Each structure stands twice: as structure tokens, then as C-alpha cells.
Amino acid sequence: MKYWREIIAVTQRILIELLRRRRSLIFWSIFPISVLILSGFILAERAKLPINAAFDYAAPSTLVGAAMFFSCLGGSVATVVAEREQQTLKRLFLSPLNGTSYFLGIFLAHSCIALGQTLLIYTIAAFWGARFKGSILLGLIIILITIISYVGLGFILGTQLARRIEDVNALVAAFGVPLLILGGAFLPAALFPKTLINIAKYNPIYHMNEALVGVSAKGEEISEIASHFWFLLVFAVVMVACGWLCYRRMLIVERRL
Numbered sequence: 351m352k353y354w355r356e357i358i359a360v361t362q363r364i365l366i367e368l369l370r371r372r373r374s375l376i377f378w379s380i381f382p383i384s385v386l387i388l389s390g391f392i393l394a395e396r397a398k399l400p401i402n403a404a405f406d407y408a409a410p411s412t413l414v415g416a417a418m419f420f421s422c423l424g425g426s427v428a429t430v431v432a433e434r435e436q437q438t439l440k441r442l443f444l445s446p447l448n449g450t451s452y453f454l455g456i457f458l459a460h461s462c463i464a465l466g467q468t469l470l471i472y473t474i475a476a477f478w479g480a481r482f483k484g485s486i487l488l489g490l491i492i493i494l495i496t497i498i499s500y501v502g503l504g505f506i507l508g509t510q511l512a513r514r515i516e517d518v519n520a521l522v523a524a525f526g527v528p529l530l531i532l533g534g535a536f537l538p539a540a541l542f543p544k545t546l547i548n549i550a551k552y553n554p555i556y557h558m559n560e561a562l563v564g565v566s567a568k569g570e571e572i573s574e575i576a577s578h579f580w581f582l583l584v585f586a587v588v589m590v591a592c593g594w595l596c597y598r599r600m601l602i603v604e605r606r607l
Contacts, residue, residue: 353450353451354425356452356455357450357451357455357458357519358455358458359454359455360439360451360454360456360458360459361455361456361458361459361462363455364429364455364456364459365462365463366553367462368446368459372389374425375463377418378393378421378425378467379467379470380443380461381416381417381420382412382413382416382417382467382470382471383470383471384413385412385415386405386408386409386471386474386475387474388411389404389408389410389411389412389536390405390475390478391404392433393407393538397587399575399590400479401479402476402478402479402480402481403567404429404478404555404559405475405479405480406475406480406481406483406485406567407538407563407567408475408480409471409472409475409564409566410536410559410562410563410566411535411536411538411559411562411563412529412535412566413467413468413471413472413493413562414493414496414535414555414558414559414562415530415533415536415559416504416530417467417468417470417471418464418467418493418496418497418498418534419498419530419535419555420522420526421460421463421465421467421501422435422460422464422496422497422500422504423462423501423502423522424460424503424504424522424526425460425463425504425523425570426456426457426460426500426504426505426508427504427507427508427524427535428508428580429456429459429460429508430456430504430505430508430509430600431508432584434600445573447529448579453505453594455532456501456505457497457498457501460497460500460501460504461494461497461501462542464493464496464497465493468493473603476480480485480525482566483565483566483567483568483569484564484565484566484569484570484571485565485567485571488571488572489562489565489566490564491559491593492562492565492579492582493562494559495536495582495583495586496558496562496582498586498588499554499558499576499582499585499588499589500593501589502586502588502590502592503589503593504593504596505593505594505596505597506589506596507522508522509523509593509596509599509600510596515576529553529555530555532546532549532550532553532555532556532559533550533553533554533555533556533559534555534560535555535557535559536560536575539556539559540562554581554582556576556586557577557581557585558578559583560575560578561575561578561579561582587591
């Protein structure tokens with residue numbers, strides 16, 4: 351119960367701070383909504399799809415590519431860097447708060463934001479007739495694995511590469527935009543030449559996108575997306591393990607300073 355209370359306290363502090371600033375939450379809403387609407391109408395026009403079918407495909411790609419990428423990956427990087435700049439970590443050493451609780455609290459805060467974005471994206475997509483065709487439970491599991499992957503990677507980037515808050519945008523753009531395009535977040539992977547498809551198979555965003563599109567838009571079962579699902583699961587475990595090790599290393603360095 352002690353750890354649970356600490357995790358909730360860290361989560362509440364981060365969410366309250368975001369609510370006070372509001373700008374990040376507004377931008378994390380405007381950007382995916384814009385991408386969803388543009389993608390939906392472009393697919394409907396160029397692929398000659400009914401508007402509801404176009405938004406069936408646009409919603410999951412927008413969620414994993416535009417929404418959760420910037421809120422869970424970019425947001426966790428920004429949180430870690432800001433906490434270092436504000437000396438929050440040094441105050442952590444003087445308090446009874448456990449480092450594990452702090453790590454999980456940041457993860458839970460960004461999970462809440464991502465789940466809110468999920469509801470927002472699918473509510474807007476439903477306005478144009480889109481619907482979730484597959485297993486909702488399987489879809490939620492894929493979304494949860496995606497959140498874990500992004501937050502774990504965010505801890506790695508935030509603790510090892512970003513030193514100031516100004517580094518966050520450049521870091522996310524340098525690593526993120528090429529991976530998003532190659533992952534099919536903005537252009538359907540079906541349009542890629544075979545060479546890019548072979549390269550994309552090593553891109554976790556490609557597997558996130560294909561898995562969620564398969565379940566959400568096509569109604570596929572886990573057996574049909576097994577290769578994407580297991581790739582994501584292994585990737586998420588590796589990211590959490592590496593993120594935790596990088597976080598512990600950062601604490602050691604901060605304690606020495």
C-alpha cells in the first residue's frame with residue numbers, strides 16, 4: 351500500500367502540473383485530431399473508400415503514430431528532463447519516496463493521458479461512422495504495450511541523450527519523424543516499395559500500426575497479427591528493462607553531483 355500511495359501521488363503531481371499549464375494537453379489533442387481528419391479524407395479520396403472505412407483505417411494509425419508517440423514518448427522525455435532541471439530528483443533523495451514508485455508514477459501519468467487520447471480519437475472517428483471491428487480487449491492490450499514501449503524508450507532518451515528541455519524537440523524530431531513515416535503513421539505501409547517494407551519490419555512503430563489497424567479496422571484475431579504482437583511484446587519488455595537501468599544510472603549520477 352505504501353508503494354501504491356507513492357505511485358498515485360507522483361501521478362497526481364504530474365497530471366496536476368499538466369492541467370495547470372494546459373498548453374501541452376491542448377497541443378496533444380489538436381495535433382492528432384488534425385492528422386486524423388486529414389488522413390481520413392485523403393484515404394477516402396485517393397483510395398476511393400467510403401468515409402467510414404477511411405476513418406476505420408485512419409483512427410488506429412493516428413493513435414499510435416501522432417497521439418501516443420508525442421504524448422508518451424515526447425512527454426516522458428520532457429518530464430524526465432524537466433525533473434532534472436528543477437532539481438526534483440535531488441529532493442527525491444531527501445524524501446522517503448522510493449525510486450521505483452517515482453518511475454511507475456511517471457509511467458501511470460502518461461498512460462492516463464494516452465487513454466484519454468484513445469477515447470478522443472475514436473470518438474471523433476465514430477462521428478464519421480468508424481467503428482472498432484475487432485476484440486476491444488485485444489485492442490486495449492496492444493495500446494497498453496504501445497504505451498509501455500514509448501514510455502520505456504522515453505526514459506532511455508531522456509536520461510541518456512537530453513540534458514536540457516530545449517533538447518527534447520530536436521531529439522524527438524530526429525528520432526521520431528523518420529520512424530513515424532516508415533511506420534505507416536502518415537502514409538499506409540501498403541504504398542511502400544518492397545525495400546522500405548523490409549526495412550520497416552525492424553521499426554516498432556510499423557508493428558504497432560499494423561497490429562492495431564488489423565484489430566481495429568479489419569477485425570483480425572491475435573493469430574492473424576501474431577508476428578506484430580510478439581515483436582511488440584518483446585520490444586516493450588526490452589524498453590522497460592533498459593529504461594529502468596538508465597533511470598537507476600541517472601539517479602547514481604545525480605546523487606554524486
